[in-house]
């Protein structure tokens with residue numbers, strides 16, 4: 001496949017989404033926030049009363065997901081849910097259902113469909129390892145747990161949502177542990193990914209580092 005892909009994987013609230021989005025804009029590439037897909041499955045499951053332990057039903061929700069990404073907005077069954085999927089409730093449910101192979105399998109082709117010219121920037125947990133193993137540039141973007149809790153706090157407050165920093169830190173730790181320990185597509189830095197620690201980097205610095213690396217690859 002000659003469509004260039006940049007994958008940015010990493011733990012929750014690391015800032016990978018912000019950086020990926022900006023890099024995509026700068027290069028005029030398409031952008032896929034793969035975590036949003038898991039959050040959409042979570043939202044739909046929560047709305048329909050599907051239990052977080054019911055792998056079969058969750059996989060069906062994933063297969064039948066009616067979702068549209070348009071401009072900066074996300075629509076589930078024609079309703080705008082851009083902010084709604086960002087709650088910690090959705091994030092936690094997403095992290096639970098993301099451990100089921102049947103759910104992950106159901107989302108593979110949907111994710112690969114985003115690979116279109118002139119290119120794609122995508123962020124998640126397994127973009128470089130599973131979904132786009134032949135990506136041109138693979139990055140593992142991280143930051144210290146404290147900095148990540150602060151970033152998530154700021155993000156939620158700016159969106160007008162409630163947040164408590166101690167609870168966020170606990171949620172982030174739990175989610176990291178679950179995402180790293182699961183049997184399928186665990187969160188980990190693969191040998192072919194470059195490490196980008198953004199603990200003491202600004203968004204602009206992180207974005208520029210990715211762009212530099214991309215230019216080196218081309």
Ligand code: C5P
Nearest residue numbers: 012034035036038094095098124125126
């Ligand atoms: O990145 P974000 O926090 O929005 O992702 C929500 C959850 O979806 C993560 O905690 C993770 O469990 C799951 N996820 C995943 N694989 C991806 C993206 C997200 O398992 N590629």
